Amino acid sequence: MIIKIRRDSETLEEFEVLLEDNTLLEVLEHIKSTKDATLSYDHSCRSGVCGSCAVRVNSKEELACEYKLKDGDIVEPLKNIKIIRDLVVDNDDAQRFNQKSNAWLESYIKTDVSKEDEKQNELQSDCILCTSCYSACPVYEVNKEFLGPFALTRVWKYVADKREDDIKQKIELIQNNGIWDCTLCGECTIACPQGISPKDDIMMLRSKSGVKGYMDPNFSTMSFGGFDPNGGF
Amino acid sequence: MLDVLVVGSGAAGLRAGLSAKNSVSSVLIASKQFPTRSQTCMAQGGINAALSHSGEDSVEQHFKDTIKAGNDLANEDAVKKLTSNAKEAIEYLESIGVCFSRDENSKIAQRKLGGAYASRACYAQDFTGLKILHTLYDECNKQNIEFKNDYFLLDLLVENNRCFGAIFLDKKTGKVEEIKAKSVILATGGYSKIYGKYSTNSSSATGDALAIAYSNGAKLSDMEFVQFHPTALKNSSILISESARGSGGYLVNSKGERFTDELAPRDIVSRAIDDEIKKGEDIFLDIRHLGEEFIDEELPQERKLAKLYEKIDPVSELIPIKPSAHYTMGGLEVDENSMSSIEALFGVGECANHKVHGANRLGGNSLLELIVFGKEVGENACSFAKNSNLFDAQNVKENILQTIKTYTNEVDFYKEKEALAELFYKNVGISRDESSLNVVLLEISKMKENLPFMGVKDKSEVYNTNLIEFLEFMNILKLSELIVSSALKRKESRGAHFRSDYLSRDDINFQTHSIASLKGNSLNVEFKK
Numbered sequence: 001m002i003i004k005i006r007r008d009s010e011t012l013e014e015f016e017v018l019l020e021d022n023t024l025l026e027v028l029e030h031i032k033s034t035k036d037a038t039l040s041y042d043h044s045c046r047s048g049v050c051g052s053c054a055v056r057v058n059s060k061e062e063l064a065c066e067y068k069l070k071d072g073d074i075v076e077p078l079k080n081i082k083i084i085r086d087l088v089v090d091n092d093d094a095q096r097f098n099q100k101s102n103a104w105l106e107s108y109i110k111t112d113v114s115k116e117d118e119k120q121n122e123l124q125s126d127c128i129l130c131t132s133c134y135s136a137c138p139v140y141e142v143n144k145e146f147l148g149p150f151a152l153t154r155v156w157k158y159v160a161d162k163r164e165d166d167i168k169q170k171i172e173l174i175q176n177n178g179i180w181d182c183t184l185c186g187e188c189t190i191a192c193p194q195g196i197s198p199k200d201d202i203m204m205l206r207s208k209s210g211v212k213g214y215m216d217p218n219f220s221t222m223s224f225g226g227f228d229p230n231g232g233f
Numbered sequence: 234m235l236d237v238l239v240v241g242s243g244a245a246g247l248r249a250g251l252s253a254k255n256s257v258s259s260v261l262i263a264s265k266q267f268p269t270r271s272q273t274c275m276a277q278g279g280i281n282a283a284l285s286h287s288g289e290d291s292v293e294q295h296f297k298d299t300i301k302a303g304n305d306l307a308n309e310d311a312v313k314k315l316t317s318n319a320k321e322a323i324e325y326l327e328s329i330g331v332c333f334s335r336d337e338n339s340k341i342a343q344r345k346l347g348g349a350y351a352s353r354a355c356y357a358q359d360f361t362g363l364k365i366l367h368t369l370y371d372e373c374n375k376q377n378i379e380f381k382n383d384y385f386l387l388d389l390l391v392e393n394n395r396c397f398g399a400i401f402l403d404k405k406t407g408k409v410e411e412i413k414a415k416s417v418i419l420a421t422g423g424y425s426k427i428y429g430k431y432s433t434n435s436s437s438a439t440g441d442a443l444a445i446a447y448s449n450g451a452k453l454s455d456m457e458f459v460q461f462h463p464t465a466l467k468n469s470s471i472l473i474s475e476s477a478r479g480s481g482g483y484l485v486n487s488k489g490e491r492f493t494d495e496l497a498p499r500d501i502v503s504r505a506i507d508d509e510i511k512k513g514e515d516i517f518l519d520i521r522h523l524g525e526e527f528i529d530e531e532l533p534q535e536r537k538l539a540k541l542y543e544k545i546d547p548v549s550e551l552i553p554i555k556p557s558a559h560y561t562m563g564g565l566e567v568d569e570n571s572m573s574s575i576e577a578l579f580g581v582g583e584c585a586n587h588k589v590h591g592a593n594r595l596g597g598n599s600l601l602e603l604i605v606f607g608k609e610v611g612e613n614a615c616s617f618a619k620n621s622n623l624f625d626a627q628n629v630k631e632n633i634l635q636t637i638k639t640y641t642n643e644v645d646f647y648k649e650k651e652a653l654a655e656l657f658y659k660n661v662g663i664s665r666d667e668s669s670l671n672v673v674l675l676e677i678s679k680m681k682e683n684l685p686f687m688g689v690k691d692k693s694e695v696y697n698t699n700l701i702e703f704l705e706f707m708n709i710l711k712l713s714e715l716i717v718s719s720a721l722k723r724k725e726s727r728g729a730h731f732r733s734d735y736l737s738r739d740d741i742n743f744q745t746h747s748i749a750s751l752k753g754n755s756l757n758v759e760f761k762k
């Protein structure tokens with residue numbers, strides 16, 4: 001079986017391996033320990049929960065530990081992110097958006113949470129911060145200040161939480177370079193290994209923002225010309 | 234100079250950092266991985282607490298179960314602390330927004346794990362550790378805690394038995410950096426990965442900080458106690474959570490016969506399986522009767538992983554399993570303030586031995602330990618920092634990286650690492666005896682002699698995982714000698730430590746903790762008085 005790995009922006013390096021029916025991570029480990037000790041990639045749990053090993057295979061985001069390798073596959077690092085070496089990328093840029101958008105529980109109210117309430121953000125709390133969604137997002141590709149999919153999913157996770165008493169600031173923080181900049185293309189949803197749909201969460205945040213008196217700035221500039229969404233409310 | 238430096242960013246490290254941040258000005262968490270990648274994210278089963286709402290459970294019962302499972306080796310005061318603070322720990326996690334599963338009465342749902350009298354484990358589907366770790370991480374962002382990620386601990390700064398910081402390799406740049414602090418907390422997890430592919434753990438569970446602390450003079454205790462989890466997937470050693478048995482799953486052999494009480498503590502179940510395997514049986518976990526809906530609701534990860542790695546669907550097929558190294562009870566010997574035998578050096582989480590698990594850990598007690606003792610160690614490290622005189626020594630040490638550069642690279646350390654893992658699983662595994670342990674000691678000393686002929690092929694400064702893996706191997710090798718020597722000295726069977734040449738428990742000589750430390754240049758193992 002031949003696997004091609006992008007190790008710098010110019011060239012793909014080919015490796016021949018005699019493994020069948022293995023995960024990409026197993027193959028990478030095999031190459032590193034027997035053929036080329038310099039091959040660099042990240043990994044940790046090998047069971048799809050730590051989010052370390054996200055890469056792109058044939059231009060789609062995959063977790064190396066969950067992807068079964070096929071002959072001729074092309075493996076590349078994630079997109080829209082600083083590459084440190086080979087398949088290793090620097091997450092720090094994307095991660096700072098969690099902080100920038102106050103993705104945490106601001107003010108706790110003690111309350112019973114029913115099974116139904118639990119379902120409001122169960123899926124969102126499955127996020128493993130693998131950054132696949134940023135790799136797939138065409139808006140983040142051109143605007144590095146765009147808060148981006150997982151940070152907005154995280155914001156929605158807390159906004160939707162019955163125990164959160166103070167969502168005001170969170171909603172305010174996502175108005176610029178946030179929910180309205182998303183084109184709802186759904187690429188993040190396709191990329192997510194956990195079945196999360198940041199796009200849907202962004203739509204929920206839009207309607208929540210609407211209820212709080214915010215409006216789509218694109219829409220308001222178009223129809224009313226420079227209307228200030230905060231003025232007059 | 235920092236007040237508190239935390240090494241490791243699993244739940245223990247994050248909880249410690251948060252608690253320290255509460256009372257002092259400067260806290261830094263440095264870790265070889267990004268926080269949410271830490272092994273804590275893998276915990277599935279749950280976190281124990283006798284919450285009063287189920288009615289059937291109590292703190293006393295939790296205490297009793299823990300002592301019993303630990304084969305009377307756990308420390309009663311420590312277990313009291315653990316169990317009586319459990320409710321508060323869960324309330325804390327609830328207050329920062331952990332998305333626990335809920336029951337019909339809108340309370341935090343609980344389920345039964347092995348060795349527990351009642352349904353005691355609070356859970357979040359089978360993502361308990363993931364959700365706890367991520368929520369703690371969000372809380373750290375809220376509290377503006379500073380992180381250094383991809384910082385690999387190379388050494389500790391210690392002078393006159395007083396720790397004042399640590400030395401790291403910045404993986405991203407290859408630079409070596411000293412970080413000085415008034416107190417240092419090690420929260421670096423366990424060492425089960427010595428068993429390599431026979432371990433359920435993440436690849437980072439290599440006990441680095443323990444090997445380093447030991448070399449700097451710290452005492453390590455109970456290193457011989459390694460817990461084998463009964464149900465790891467046969468091919469990949471990926472864990473199938475105990476909740477699968479807790480919910481009614483059966484263990485069967487090739488003939489389809491059940492052969493043990495599935496809900497007994499782990500050491501007993503693992504040994505029962507090991508006995509069957511030695512008779513030539515293959516062992517399976519059967520959860521088919523639980524039904525697809527239940528499996529998808531409560532055990533979704535397990536279903537996915539069994540399909541991926543064993544190519545079977547647990548809804549309609551048997552899951553092939555084997556016991557695998559899962560948790561290390563031993564670790565940094567700490568006192569009731571979580572301080573090690575080196576002043577200003579604290580320990581918490583799986584890397585420390587608070588003696589709450591004794592000879593065998595109860596499922597769900599580890600996550601609890603991280604939160605309860607994490608909070609406390611943060612406070613203790615702070616008050617130590619506040620009351621300590623500024624301590625700043627010039628610590629000139631030979632840098633291990635320089636030494637490695639002189640290694641000749643003729644012997645492939647990846648093969649050695651695999652060989653050591655095989656040997657450990659066979660000879661230092663579920664069942665041990667004197668002659669098989671001695672064989673391992675001999676192999677270890679050969680490997681140690683051979684180290685200068687190993688080394689790293691990759692010469693890059695940037696993100697050199699070949700180098701990191703070699704450093705981890707060196708740490709593993711150092712610890713392996715401690716484990717085997719402690720196992721040799723404990724001439725009895727107790728909990729996870731089973732000696733086929735000393736079948737019974739010997740309370741007169743061994744109802745105490747083994748302590749491994751450096752005396753001069755060599756290892757000394759003795760039992761605590």
Ligand SMILES: Cc1cc2nc3c(=O)[nH]c(=O)nc-3n(C[C@H](O)[C@H](O)[C@H](O)COP(=O)(O)OP(=O)(O)OC[C@H]3O[C@@H](n4cnc5c(N)ncnc54)[C@H](O)[C@@H]3O)c2cc1C
Pocket residue numbers: 240241242243244245246263264265266267268271272273274275276277278279280281361362384385386387420421422423433434435437438440441442472559560581582583584596597598599600601603
């Ligand atoms: C598959 C699995 C399932 C489990 N399920 C449960 C469960 O249901 N309930 C339960 O109670 N327990 C469970 N456990 C046990 C529990 O998860 C662990 O004991 C616990 O998470 C350990 O947490 P920790 O914070 O001590 O360390 P870890 O989470 O292991 O974190 C260690 C940290 O130290 C850092 N580190 C390590 N070495 C270095 C170094 N050289 N330099 C710098 N940083 C370093 C790592 O980067 C990491 O951040 C499970 C364990 C496994 C493997």
Ligand code: SF4
Pocket residue numbers: 136137138139140148149181182183184185186187188189198199202
């Ligand atoms: S839906 Fe929005 S966030 Fe998701 S990829 Fe498209 S633009 Fe990015």
Ligand code: SF4
Pocket residue numbers: 126127128129130131132133134149150153191192193194195196198
């Ligand atoms: S939302 Fe999905 S793709 Fe994005 S980081 Fe989380 S798990 Fe990964």
